[in-house]
Amino acid sequence: MLEDLARGLAAILTFDSLLLVAVGTTVGLFVGSVPGLTATMALALLVPFTFTMDPLSGMVLLGAVYTSSMFGGAFTAILINTPGTPGAIATTLDGYPMAKNGQAELAILVATVASVVGGVLAVIAVIAMAAPLTDIAIRFGPAQYFWVAVLGLSLIAALSVGSLFKGLLGGAIGMLIGTIGISPLGGESRFLFGFSQLQGGVQLLVALIGLFAIPELIRLAVTAKKSVDVDYSRGSVKLSQAFSLTVRKPLNVLRSSAIGLIIGIIPGAGNNVAGLVAYNEAKRADKNPDSFGKGNPQGVIASESSNNAAVAGSVVPLLTLGVPGSPPAAVMLGALMLHGIRPGSALFAESGTLAYGFILSLGVSAIALLVVGVLGGRMICRAVCSVPVTYLVPAIAFMSILGAYSMRNSIIDVFIMVGIGIFGYMVRNIGMQPAPIALGLILGPIAEQGFSMSMLRGGAVHDVPIYALFDNWMSWVLIAMVLLTLFWPMVQEARRKRLPAEEDLK
Amino acid sequence: MSSDAERPTEKRTQLSLAVAAIGAMALFSSPAAADFPSGTITYVNPFSPGGECDIVQRMQQNPMQELMGVDVVIEYREGGGGAVGWSHVKDQPANGYTFACFSIPHIIAQPMTRDPGYQTDDLHVLYTYHSTPQVLVVREDSPFETLEDFIAAAKEAPGSITVGGTGTASGNHLATVRLMRAADITVTWIPFPGSGPTIPALQGGHVTALMTNSTMAVQNSDKFRALAVATEEQIDMFPGVPTFREHGYDVVEAIYRGALGPRGIPEENIAKIVETLDSINRDQAERKTEMGFQPVFYGPEESAQLVERLKVEYEELLGELGMLQ
Numbered sequence: 001m002l003e004d005l006a007r008g009l010a011a012i013l014t015f016d017s018l019l020l021v022a023v024g025t026t027v028g029l030f031v032g033s034v035p036g037l038t039a040t041m042a043l044a045l046l047v048p049f050t051f052t053m054d055p056l057s058g059m060v061l062l063g064a065v066y067t068s069s070m071f072g073g074a075f076t077a078i079l080i081n082t083p084g085t086p087g088a089i090a091t092t093l094d095g096y097p098m099a100k101n102g103q104a105e106l107a108i109l110v111a112t113v114a115s116v117v118g119g120v121l122a123v124i125a126v127i128a129m130a131a132p133l134t135d136i137a138i139r140f141g142p143a144q145y146f147w148v149a150v151l152g153l154s155l156i157a158a159l160s161v162g163s164l165f166k167g168l169l170g171g172a173i174g175m176l177i178g179t180i181g182i183s184p185l186g187g188e189s190r191f192l193f194g195f196s197q198l199q200g201g202v203q204l205l206v207a208l209i210g211l212f213a214i215p216e217l218i219r220l221a222v223t224a225k226k227s228v229d230v231d232y233s234r235g236s237v238k239l240s241q242a243f244s245l246t247v248r249k250p251l252n253v254l255r256s257s258a259i260g261l262i263i264g265i266i267p268g269a270g271n272n273v274a275g276l277v278a279y280n281e282a283k284r285a286d287k288n289p290d291s292f293g294k295g296n297p298q299g300v301i302a303s304e305s306s307n308n309a310a311v312a313g314s315v316v317p318l319l320t321l322g323v324p325g326s327p328p329a330a331v332m333l334g335a336l337m338l339h340g341i342r343p344g345s346a347l348f349a350e351s352g353t354l355a356y357g358f359i360l361s362l363g364v365s366a367i368a369l370l371v372v373g374v375l376g377g378r379m380i381c382r383a384v385c386s387v388p389v390t391y392l393v394p395a396i397a398f399m400s401i402l403g404a405y406s407m408r409n410s411i412i413d414v415f416i417m418v419g420i421g422i423f424g425y426m427v428r429n430i431g432m433q434p435a436p437i438a439l440g441l442i443l444g445p446i447a448e449q450g451f452s453m454s455m456l457r458g459g460a461v462h463d464v465p466i467y468a469l470f471d472n473w474m475s476w477v478l479i480a481m482v483l484l485t486l487f488w489p490m491v492q493e494a495r496r497k498r499l500p501a502e503e504d505l506k
Numbered sequence: 507m508s509s510d511a512e513r514p515t516e517k518r519t520q521l522s523l524a525v526a527a528i529g530a531m532a533l534f535s536s537p538a539a540a541d542f543p544s545g546t547i548t549y550v551n552p553f554s555p556g557g558e559c560d561i562v563q564r565m566q567q568n569p570m571q572e573l574m575g576v577d578v579v580i581e582y583r584e585g586g587g588g589a590v591g592w593s594h595v596k597d598q599p600a601n602g603y604t605f606a607c608f609s610i611p612h613i614i615a616q617p618m619t620r621d622p623g624y625q626t627d628d629l630h631v632l633y634t635y636h637s638t639p640q641v642l643v644v645r646e647d648s649p650f651e652t653l654e655d656f657i658a659a660a661k662e663a664p665g666s667i668t669v670g671g672t673g674t675a676s677g678n679h680l681a682t683v684r685l686m687r688a689a690d691i692t693v694t695w696i697p698f699p700g701s702g703p704t705i706p707a708l709q710g711g712h713v714t715a716l717m718t719n720s721t722m723a724v725q726n727s728d729k730f731r732a733l734a735v736a737t738e739e740q741i742d743m744f745p746g747v748p749t750f751r752e753h754g755y756d757v758v759e760a761i762y763r764g765a766l767g768p769r770g771i772p773e774e775n776i777a778k779i780v781e782t783l784d785s786i787n788r789d790q791a792e793r794k795t796e797m798g799f800q801p802v803f804y805g806p807e808e809s810a811q812l813v814e815r816l817k818v819e820y821e822e823l824l825g826e827l828g829m830l831q
Contacts, residue, residue: 040554040555040556041555041582043555044555044556044560044564044580044582047564048564048567048568051568137706138706138709138710139710140706140710141707141710141712142696142707142712181585181586182586182587182589182620184697184699185674185697186674187587187619187620187673187674187675188620189620189621196586196589196590196593196621196622196623196624197585197590197623199585199586199587199589199590199622199623200584200585200586200589200590201585267702267703267706317706321705321706321709322705322725322726323702323703323705323706324556324702327554327555327556330554330555330556330557330702331555331556331560332556333556333702334555334556334557334560334561334564337561337725337797338561338564338565340793340796340797342725343725344725344726344728344729346728408582408583408584408585408590409581409582409583410583410590449699453696453697453698456668456694456695456696457668457694457696457712457713459665459694460665460666460667460668460694461666461668
């Protein structure tokens with residue numbers, strides 16, 4: 001293994017490979033920071049270019065784009081409150097308030113450092129423990145998917161700013177939107193209202209652009225300000241400041257990276273959820289949970305380190321099982337197959353240089369983010385902050401429409417995006433946040449699928465089908481985590497009340 | 507307004523309209539094969555990036571551009587198990603510039619079970635390039651050594667054996683239904699949202715067996731044991747694996763993929779597309795076999811025969827399942 005590792009390292013530390021990393025991360029940054037351009041699409045377009053390359057170079061390029069686009073989503077999340085990729089939803093929660101407090105550049109630098117640290121840590125973990133990590137992916141059956149989705153939904157309780165009721169209502173609306181289309185198990189049509197286009201359901205990214213970008217654009221337009229209310233002072237923030245913020249609480253970045261890694265490994269849950277789970281854990285562990293959501297850099301660190309750790313996580317099942325952990329990983333699987341490489345346990349034995357070289361290159365790409373992020377981040381930051389709103393709003397609106405259309409080349413998707421956007425603006429005014437709606441939309445289908453499949457399996461192996469949800473210790477671990485998430489706020493409340501009382505006794 | 511001033515403009519408009527009309531005729535309505543193709547070809551992928559259509563289309567894209575001398579763009583229109591893409595292609599001008607990757611049974615079974623926005627006969631299957639025969643696989647350490655073991659266990663405790671695969675009324679599902687019918691057994695069908703998640707599900711023991719595509723079975727041959735193949739005769743990619751027929755069960759099922767367009771494309775243009783796809787398919791046959799595809803070379807007539815034959819069979823199977831619309 002060490003020999004393969006060394007050979008893989010030698011293969012990627014060549015000029016050509018490093019050039020591919022540089023190109024890939026730049027492309028990825030662009031793709032990630034434009035809402036609507038997805039890593040999946042970018043990778044699919046790049047696949048034919050990799051035909052002429054040797055397999056490792058091709059994978060290095062694709063891996064660099066993937067890594068960087070996960071990171072690029074943070075820019076729009078911070079600057080215009082719109083996650084450029086679904087993985088950056090949690091970044092909006094504290095990143096945008098930071099920008100409003102005049103810390104836009106600090107937020108971007110913190111996001112950069114956290115992404116680099118998360119990415120590198122995850123690569124080290126994958127190299128050291130690929131086999132036991134694969135085991136996690138295999139153990140996840142329908143029941144565990146169901147409980148992971150429930151865990152994700154229980155985060156709504158923790159993430160709801162203001163009213164819990166409105167948060168839950170938002171989650172329910174999201175889940176309802178998620179049921180549109182062909183049902184996952186029976187294949188029945190649901191809520192098509194006569195449009196055969198709706199058979200494919202509401203695309204997650206189309207909904208996200210609508211939920212996040214459109215309300216922000218309407219808000220910007222109606223405030224009639226000259227430029228975005230993000231203060232930007234050039235060069236006043238040093239990279240070292242971002243570093244010290246990240247290192248000051250090493251537990252946060254370690255915990256978030258581990259969460260990202262593990263959720264990334266589970267095929268299907270993917271990067272979308274990783275950021276939110278890590279954010280919630282960071283908030284729970286913090287001494288001052290109320291500071292989250294108001295511009296706490298630790299929230300940005302949690303979200304960004306975990307969604308970049310999830311990148312390395314999602315290649316574990318790809319390489320060891322031949323099962324893609326995320327849609328971009330599915331495209332990479334296709335690229336591997338086109339090169340005649342069969343992923344699976346034999347891959348590490350037969351083409352160890354390729355396997356280790358590819359994993360290592362993800363680490364190199366993560367490090368490259370530091371350069372790309374600091375340079376590109378400052379540039380994008382300056383551009384967004386200095387362009388007058390009269391130009392910025394139409395420009396972002398244009399990209400949003402283009403993004404929604406390009407997802408499936410469908411004009412219906414544009415109407416859906418605008419419709420959800422107007423709805424999002426109206427409900428935001430009554431205090432309903434977009435994050436719970438997005439969470440419901442992401443997790444509703446996973447929960448439905450897991451539940452129905454468990455019931456089918458339960459009918460075959462148990463007397464009472466529902467036992468299938470409880471017949472495995474991993475289910476119980478997840479159930480415990482759900483209960484903890486739901487009741488922790490009450491525990492904290494109770495403690496807070498008790499503490500002053502104890503002090504009185506002294 | 508003086509009418510004199512308007513006249514020249516009018517004339518110019520008429521002239522340019524005429525030019526445009528001639529241009530359009532040359533581009534679209536004229537069946538002149540020598541001119542086809544003279545513009546960009548749109549090759550629709552109704553499935554997601556990274557799927558089996560995607561892999562094949564990406565393989566064909568470059569040689570197609572070389573052979574046809576025009577750009578070939580792959581356009582994603584995913585959703586509804588391919589239905590969104592096919593109903594779109596159905597409504598495109600029938601000139602040969604737009605066609606899509608298809609898969610059978612989808613284009614036959616979908617209109618039978620719901621309204622997918624198209625009918626099978628709206629689509630013209632131009633060429634069929636490969637099939638992925640269905641294979642019943644179990645885990646390497648499974649107690650089922652042979653198909654007979656599996657069937658005996660299913661007879662002993664009906665419904666207790668779970669078989670996983672992709673979707674409902676899909677190739678995987680219909681092969682399983684055929685097996686249940688032929689062997690008079692009952693197993694519990696567990697539909698997964700795609701072929702990817704079925705692999706860890708079998709490895710982790712969340713299902714007893716998989717009815718899967720030959721590509722999946724070939725790629726995971728180190729982990730899974732193939733019990734039987736749903737082909738007419740044994741095939742080279744599964745040496746020593748018997749067919750269901752050898753065991754006395756009439757189960758033949760495969761997923762077929764190829765290219766289809768709207769009805770009414772001029773014959774000459776169809777001939778050009780078929781010729782191009784056929785030549786590429788023959789070049790790539792060996793590589794595709796290694797990947798687990800079984801290349802076939804069906805032109806429009808053979809493809810139409812295939813569709814007609816399967817229509818009758820699927821109607822019967824789906825009718826028995828109570829799934830017909």
